[in-house]
Amino acid sequence: MTTRNRTQSVLIESRLSELERTRMFVTEFCLLDHESKPVEMFLHQMVLAVNEAAANIIQHAYAQEPDHSLELILERADDHLLATLLHHGDPFDPSMEIRPAFDGTRSSGFGVYIIHNAVDEAVYGEWVDGRHFIRLTKRIWRTD
């Protein structure tokens, strides 16, 4: 069986305690790639970016209200990994992005900063079914 191109998805509840399961899902998806495992730092940075995107959706798009869900779709497409997070909450407006404060005066703003540093591309928009999405794309760093 080839593992070069494959897709897997999971539903995540809008609770911060779900973040651990989200990170495990990304890790397991990447490690299933027997043909060409990604290097550890690639995996770590992808996990970081997906964790931050999911946390932002739970905390901001859903305002920490329980009883919502988001869908995480992971897709291995040739030499890239794509993570798409879909939700029914408020859309993210990149123009309202808060810059992180490195002097300790504000604790917010680091999440989006991490996303932009950890992946090659982060795109926000509206899915065909009306849900909002963030799609993260990162070229896979292989061990071979």
Place this chain on the structure above:
Amino acid sequence: MWKKFDLTTTEDKAGELTLYVVNVKGYLDSSTFQDLQDHLHQLIDEGKCRIVVEFGELNYISSAGLGVLMGMLQEARECDGDLKLANMSSKVRNLFDMLGFSRLIHIYEDVESAKKAFLKDDANGSEPTPMEESY
């Protein structure tokens, strides 16, 4: 029972200086950062401002954890102390390097190195150790 996050603090000495080593275990994300923030706040409120956060058993840190550390770093320095980090895994260190935080906060290979740096700070008149002396 395994806990997703836990922390313990021990009082320690570096020469005549008293400092506090906070050992964090598990993962530090949006669901756990409040515990660390409350704990560090309490130490600083009590005037215990020379703090080493020991990361040897920390498996993961997210933006929420970074936000706490940057905020507490500022508070510790405002009360003539410092917040120094020690014993990071390569994964955790990678995040600090990727975001440029390694230039802002002192990171040491182990707790002993952090303790020596506190002694140097004291000898320099409480000025934080220059970054090039971090590892």
